[in-house]
Amino acid sequence: MINADSFLNTLSETRHHAQSAALARNPLAANRCALPPALELMLGRGGLIQPQLARSPFAPRAARVGVPTVDRKQIEHWYACYGDDANWLLDTEASRMIAIEFSPYASPHWLFRRPGEYGVFERTLRFNAHKRIFALFSVPQGRRIARGWYQGLHWRTSILIPPSRVLLAEDEENEVEFSYVNPSAPLLSAPETLLGSPVRVY
Numbered sequence: 001m002i003n004a005d006s007f008l009n010t011l012s013e014t015r016h017h018a019q020s021a022a023l024a025r026n027p028l029a030a031n032r033c034a035l036p037p038a039l040e041l042m043l044g045r046g047g048l049i050q051p052q053l054a055r056s057p058f059a060p061r062a063a064r065v066g067v068p069t070v071d072r073k074q075i076e077h078w079y080a081c082y083g084d085d086a087n088w089l090l091d092t093e094a095s096r097m098i099a100i101e102f103s104p105y106a107s108p109h110w111l112f113r114r115p116g117e118y119g120v121f122e123r124t125l126r127f128n129a130h131k132r133i134f135a136l137f138s139v140p141q142g143r144r145i146a147r148g149w150y151q152g153l154h155w156r157t158s159i160l161i162p163p164s165r166v167l168l169a170e171d172e173e174n175e176v177e178f179s180y181v182n183p184s185a186p187l188l189s190a191p192e193t194l195l196g197s198p199v200r201v202y
Contacts, residue, residue: 033080038162038180039088045125045136045187046070047161048094051078051086055167055175057160059087068094068158087164092157098137098145098190099156117191124188126181127162133181134159137190146196 035043042049048068052059065078068091078086092099112118125136139145160166160178168174 033076035076035079036163037183038178039075039079041180041183042088042090042161043070043072043075046095047097048091049075049161050089050091051082052089052160052164053082053086055087055165057166064089070095084163087160087166088162089158090161092159096139096141097187098139098194099159100135100137100194101156101159102133102135112191112193114192117193120188120191123185125185127178128181129160129166129178130168130176136187137194138187139195140189143190144196145190146194 039049048070050068051065052063053065054060054063065082065086066074068089069075090097090099112121120137121135127134127136162178162180165175165177168176
């Protein structure tokens with residue numbers, strides 16, 4: 001009997017193969033283009049990304065194109081097709097990252113209980129999205145995300161990243177662009193507070 005994880009892994013591989021095959025057959029895919037620095041940065045960190053054709057922060061899955069990938073040719077093709085009309089999603093699970101969204105009304109100081117852990121939050125790759133700050137951490141091999149809920153903190157499996165833009169209202173004057181706090185910041189390993197016990201090998 002096949003379990004759910006095996007089924008989902010097989011489905012993901014099938015979709016990636018189909019996407020790669022479609023790209024190889026497409027004559028327009030040879031038209032290379034320069035990517036925005038924000039996308040270059042995430043690709044350099046090993047992020048799997050995909051376009052979303054909607055400005056709303058509450059866009060449905062139907063607005064997403066393809067499957068998340070780190071294949072530069074595929075991302076260049078998407079950018080050549082959609083340009084600045086697309087937003088960009090990061091698949092944090094496939095990229096082995098944690099994305100933490102901090103509420104402007106709650107301090108994350110108490111979350112990082114060990115000495116120096118809050119400094120890690122300040123030094124890792126972060127970006128602003130209106131009044132919110134997202135901090136990105138890598139998940140070490142053999143570790144997993146700790147389970148639990150914290151006030152002012154939210155786990156995300158798929159998040160919009162720079163250079164995405166969202167409309168806070170129907171009026172285009174309320175458009176907000178996501179931007180990195182410090183584009184040269186490293187993607188640091190997640191603090192122990194955010195990680196669960198090591199994954200056991202069966």
